[in-house]
Every structure is written in C-alpha cells, then in structure tokens.
Amino acid sequence: MSSDTFTYSVIIIALIAVLTFGARFVPFALFSRGGRPPAVIQYLGNVLPPAVMVLLIVYCLKAVSITSGNHGLPEFVSIAAVVLLYKVFKNNLLAIVGGTGLYMFFIQTAFFGA
Template sequence: MPDTPAAGYLLAAVAVAVAVTWALRALPFAALAPLRSSPLVAYLGAAMPVGVMVILAAYTLRHLTPRDPGAAWPTLLALAATVAVHLWRRNVLLSILGGTAVHVVLASAVFAS
C-alpha cells in the first residue's frame, strides 16, 4: 500500500490552492478599480458599442456574394432591420438582437425551402 501524505501536507496544499484561487478572482477587481475614473475608459465605454456593431457588420458581410441573390437577401434585409432598429431606438443591444433575429428567421426560411 502506498504511503499517504501527512494531514499537515494536505491542509497546506488546500490552503495554497484556496489562496491562489481567491487571489486570481480578486485581481481583476483590484486592477480595474483605479481605471474607473480614467478618461480613456470613459471614452472606450462610449465608443465601443459602435465599434462592436462595425465589427459584427463586417464579419457578417465578408462572404456576401451579390451574384447569389438567394443567399444575399436575408443578410441585406437583416442589415436594413438592424440599421432601422438602431435609428429608431438608439439601443445597441436591441439593434444587434433584432438584426440577428431577423437574419436567423430569414436564413432558416431560405435553407428550409
């Protein structure tokens, strides 16, 4: 039968694991606390929603082929719906979710037929 580690050794190993886990979970909060008053973070908070929408639009349109209108129209209608919802409500999350829902419904209708 193999030798089992001493109880003190096991307790020390568990204590180290607890300390490392706690430190890794607390570190982001401690590092971000001074950044909350930063003007750069305030700017990024205001500018990033537009950046996210541009990245999502570019990602969606990267394989759009106008030569295949059957595959292009769901994407273009979803893009138009996203722009319309955003101009109407000025809510990035609602625009993204609405455009995604329109795209999923239209794309599933195209692929189902």
C-alpha cells in the same frame, strides 16, 4: 482521477478565479478617487464600442457573396432591421434580437436552399 490531476485542476481553477476577480477589481482600485477617469480612458470608452461593432459586422459579412446565391439579401435586410429598430426604440437588446430573429427566419424559410 489521480491526486496530481485533482491538485492541478484545483490550482488552475483557483488561479482563474483570482485573475477574474482581479480583472474586475483593478479598475475600481485605480479610478475610485472620486474624480473623473483619465482622458485616455474616457476616449477609449467612447471609441471602442462602435469600433468593436464595426469589426463584428465586417467579420459577419466577410463570407457574403453579392454575386451569387441570394446576393446577401437576408444579411443586408437584417442589418437594416437592426438599424431601424435601434433608431426607433433606442434599445440595443431589441435591435439585436429582432435582427437576429429576422435573419434566422430568412435563412430557414424564405431563402431555404438558395
């Protein structure tokens, strides 16, 4: 590795470290007045997590064909399992891991070759 390449690599790593630290530090610097965050920040904090989940669901289901193959059965059963696990246990991690595990079980065993 030449010295120029090494220098550029060190500069890039340092820049990424500074930007990452800054992205973590800025919210604390802006909103640590002891009061409540601005209303728009509270609104976004309430609205964005469900919106991101909906986008992820739409993205994951975009290639599912309900008119051919297994008709999306593993996907829809796994989604139902995630909803049920979350409603019963109120645990995001359990719901995600349970639904993912069920989906993997379905596509590896029950719907293998479908």
